[in-house]
Amino acid sequence: MSLFGTLPEIPLCDLLQLLAASHKTGRLQVVQNKRATNVYFRDGRVVACSADDPAKLLGQFLLYLGVITEDVLRTAMNVQSTTGESLRTILVSMQRVTEEELSRIVQAKAEETLHGLFDLGEATFSFSDNLAPGPTDTAVAFDVADIAVQGIQRAADRSRIRQTLGDPGTVLRHTDRPIPSRSLDDWPTRQIYKAVDGARTVGEIVLHVHGSEFLVMRCLCWLHQEGFAEVVGSRGAAVATAASSGQAPGERPGMIEPAAAHRRLQAGEGDNDVDRARALVADGDPEAALELLGEAHRADPSDSAIRKLAVQAERLLLEQLMQGGLSPGRVPVLAVSRSELQKHSFAPAEEFILNLSDGSWDVRALTWVSPMRAVEVASILRGLIDRGFVRLRS
Secondary structure (H helix, E strand, O other), X not given: OOEEEEEOOOOHHHHHHHHHHOOOOEEEEEEEOOEEEEEEEEOOEEEEEEEOOHHHOHHHHHHHHOOOOHHHHHHHHHHHHHHOOOHHHHHHHOOOOOHHHHHHHHHHHHHHHHHHHHHOOOEEEEEEEOOOOOOOOEEEEEOHHHHHHHHHHHHHHHHHHHHHHOOOOEEEEEOOOOOOHHHHHOHHHHHHHHHOOOOOEHHHHHHHOOOOHHHHHHXXXXXXXXXOEEEEEEOOHHHHHHHHHXXXXXXXXXXXXXXXXXXXXXXXXXXXXXXXXXXXXXXXXHHHHHHHHHHHHHHXXXXXXXXXXXXXXXXXXXXXXXXXXXXXXXXXEEOOOHHHHXXXXXXXXXXXXXXXXXXXXXXXXXXHHOOOOHHHHHHHHHHHHHOOOEXXXX
16 A cells, blocks of 8 residues: 655544554655655554654764764764764764663654654655665654654643744743752753853754754743743744755745746756656756755655655755865854854854854864754855855865
8 A cells, every 4th residue: 555645634643543553564754844754664563763854863862962072973973984884883882872871862762753753744744565674764662552642742742832932933041040950960951951041042942952843842941931941032933944944044945036947947858847857957957956856745745756856956966065165174164253143143054054163163074963964054054155154264
């Protein structure tokens, strides 16, 4: 059985229960904003999962928990680029974490990946029969009913958090009420509390601490309810959320620039958007191809060829960005003063890149440590350079 559709047109709980009741074996893939979560079933039970959202990868989860630092992740990723070993193997060999501790963390990350499906608003899904997990998928053993119960509770918590904090553009600051030291024994809570400075938005804090939006906002909501933090304003939802998918401020999801629209009209090869996108990739125009592929995926989320072509187009776009001056070894530094930056509004992802443009991270390392896809990091960095906020040095 091949099954596809959209969320929330088909509620996630209903979808999971259908697959469980039918004793299905195969892969459920849920895609939102070009990020995919894979859930593998065997006879109706969930046996493995994975996500290609950088914020949900092992390195980012370890940063969030405070198990490793950004410098350690950079070192480990450098080793991985040379040896091809898994990050897990490298970190254990570096004695940064034990195998037993890492196994517990990987299972916790898998649970967060599964429960995070209930955070999605509009998304597309497809189920393919008899696809088995691969070596990069995390083996789990979960009953769908348990996942559904946790997911329903998470959805209720998310609604409550939104009512308290509003959108990701909300800005919080500390109150005069001192937070108990025992509350700061938990690393994520400590880092989130420290990140509340009266200037950062919620969206910026999420990126700063390398956490998932739900986990970070849940902690911020607790700080607010306990009187340790208070809302002081908002920088606006549009700016706060735009760059989470690699957009520049002012762009809208799915917005097509006039030049891109013109290229689409000129792409006459083939009978459908996928054929035209394939021709655009062949002609070296991945941006226009990705526009077409986004529409094609929404029309048919079950077509794996669309996603494969999108990956190819993104890879080509990243290559073009790198060849256009963003070579991996060059180092981003600020081209203006910090006081000048404060006169402008930046999306959270842009703020994240600006904060790391201090002369100690090259372009390659930025793509490793950022909770974003490499093509997003490169696109944001290119935009900051073009706008005169960042320059590259050798």
